[in-house]
Amino acid sequence: FLGAIKAGIIPVAVNTLLTSRDYEYMLSDSRAKALVVSEQLLPQFAPLLPNLQFLKHVIVSGAGASGHKALKEVLAKGSPQLSPAPTTSDDPCFWLYSSGSTGAPKAVVHVHSSMAVTADLYGIGVLGVTENDVLFSAAKLAFAYGLGNAQTFALAIGATAVLMAERATPASVFKRFAETKPTIFYGVPTLYGAMLASPEFPKQESLTLRLCVSAGEALPADMGRRWKERTGIDILEGIGSTEMLHMFISARPGDVRYGATGKPVPGYELRLVDEQGAPVGQGEIGELQVSGPTSAAYYWNNREKSRSTFVGCWFRSGDKFRQDEEGYFVYAGRTDDMLRVSGFYVSPAEVEAALVSHEAVLEAAVVGHEDDNRLIKPKAFVVLKQGQSPSESLKATMQQHIKDRLAPYKYPRWIEFVNELPKTATGKIQRFKLRR
Numbered sequence: 001f002l003g004a005i006k007a008g009i010i011p012v013a014v015n016t017l018l019t020s021r022d023y024e025y026m027l028s029d030s031r032a033k034a035l036v037v038s039e040q041l042l043p044q045f046a047p048l049l050p051n052l053q054f055l056k057h058v059i060v061s062g063a064g065a066s067g068h069k070a071l072k073e074v075l076a077k078g079s080p081q082l083s084p085a086p087t088t089s090d091d092p093c094f095w096l097y098s099s100g101s102t103g104a105p106k107a108v109v110h111v112h113s114s115m116a117v118t119a120d121l122y123g124i125g126v127l128g129v130t131e132n133d134v135l136f137s138a139a140k141l142a143f144a145y146g147l148g149n150a151q152t153f154a155l156a157i158g159a160t161a162v163l164m165a166e167r168a169t170p171a172s173v174f175k176r177f178a179e180t181k182p183t184i185f186y187g188v189p190t191l192y193g194a195m196l197a198s199p200e201f202p203k204q205e206s207l208t209l210r211l212c213v214s215a216g217e218a219l220p221a222d223m224g225r226r227w228k229e230r231t232g233i234d235i236l237e238g239i240g241s242t243e244m245l246h247m248f249i250s251a252r253p254g255d256v257r258y259g260a261t262g263k264p265v266p267g268y269e270l271r272l273v274d275e276q277g278a279p280v281g282q283g284e285i286g287e288l289q290v291s292g293p294t295s296a297a298y299y300w301n302n303r304e305k306s307r308s309t310f311v312g313c314w315f316r317s318g319d320k321f322r323q324d325e326e327g328y329f330v331y332a333g334r335t336d337d338m339l340r341v342s343g344f345y346v347s348p349a350e351v352e353a354a355l356v357s358h359e360a361v362l363e364a365a366v367v368g369h370e371d372d373n374r375l376i377k378p379k380a381f382v383v384l385k386q387g388q389s390p391s392e393s394l395k396a397t398m399q400q401h402i403k404d405r406l407a408p409y410k411y412p413r414w415i416e417f418v419n420e421l422p423k424t425a426t427g428k429i430q431r432f433k434l435r436r
């Protein structure tokens with residue numbers, strides 16, 4: 001990643017939990033000339049390679065190159081010296097893919113200056129990261145949150161980063177707590193909830209943490225309070241986005257109000273507006289717009305979405321907030337039907353389309369529903385085809401059907417069979433009626 005940037009090549013970081021269809025779209029959309037992939041992930045890409053007209057090189061890390069170039073051999077042939085490409089601070093530097101309102105990923109183009117700025121404004125300005133810190137992020141490097149946590153802050157400030165290849169679970173996180181003694185931990189509410197529920201939760205005196213951070217979805221107030229009671233350590237909630245690269249609202253050490261996201265990160269300007277773009281009053285809900293030095297330049301190959309999202313110096317987040325009398329921003333939901341599940345955006349339309357592809361399904365609608373930890377997960381309402389009978393086994397079959405076609409976090413945790421879906425006169429599904 002960093003070597004490509006130094007050479008003037010634009011790297012595109014990709015989530016390793018996606019489906020082959022997602023990868024095919026990204027490789028075609030980006031027109032990538034080269035693919036660097038691990039031997040474990042290569043089987044997901046192998047069927048796609050003959051149909052990718054722009055791809056010229058496949059480089060595989062690990063022993064099983066399978067007829068492709070081996071990363072070790074490529075590195076061995078290279079020179080240890082590399083003069084940096086003559087780029088400027090405003091040149092495109094790297095891309096991160098973000099899901100959009102249609103469910104299709106959007107390539108977010110960031111410039112060379114942005115990474116270091118996130119370290120200054122949030123890493124140092126809010127967290128006070130120093131070279132003595134050990135940073136452990138459950139979020140992976142392919143996401144803006146994880147990229148800042150585990151790479152940018154550590155390298156820019158001189159701290160130590162703990163990287164974990166496997167999926168973050170309570171057991172894997174507790175193992176790293178014991179082995180690496182992190183001082184700052186970055187997680188998401190779903191993981192914090194699972195950790196609190198685990199019988200393996202470590203004793204408070206064994207923890208070396210001075211700060212915990214949460215992003216990706218709203219942190220339930222009760223969860224934050226339970227974590228503080230259990231560990232003696234606050235969780236600093238924040239919100240950022242792929243488009244802004246990292247946090248622009250955050251709680252502060254010593255200034256945490258569970259139930260509120262926090263206050264603006266230094267260097268960012270925020271405003272709340274109504275549907276006409278006019279400022280809303282204090283305490284009123286409005287769409288959050290953000291202006292700051294880490295904003296993406298545009299979406300690749302998507303001029304219409306770029307124009308509607310990046311308006312002058314303002315980024316339209318699509319999130320709704322209200323600001324209380326003390327200046328805290330309180331999350332109020334999404335302006336569209338998108339769901340934020342385990343830190344990822346999920347398009348209901350995409351899940352609905354996958355459900356309808358099941359042989360027993362006539363129609364389907366997906367909405368967000370709170371689980372026992374008050375975290376949002378997908379819930380599906382399904383109309384069966386004539387002759388089909390509802391059953392628990394059919395629900396399980398449908399859930400597996402989704403898991404086989406979409407990223408695993410997108411499957412509906414609940415399926416409710418109904419005789420019909422509420423619709424408008426023009427045939428549009430009225431999801432708000434299903435949320436009641």
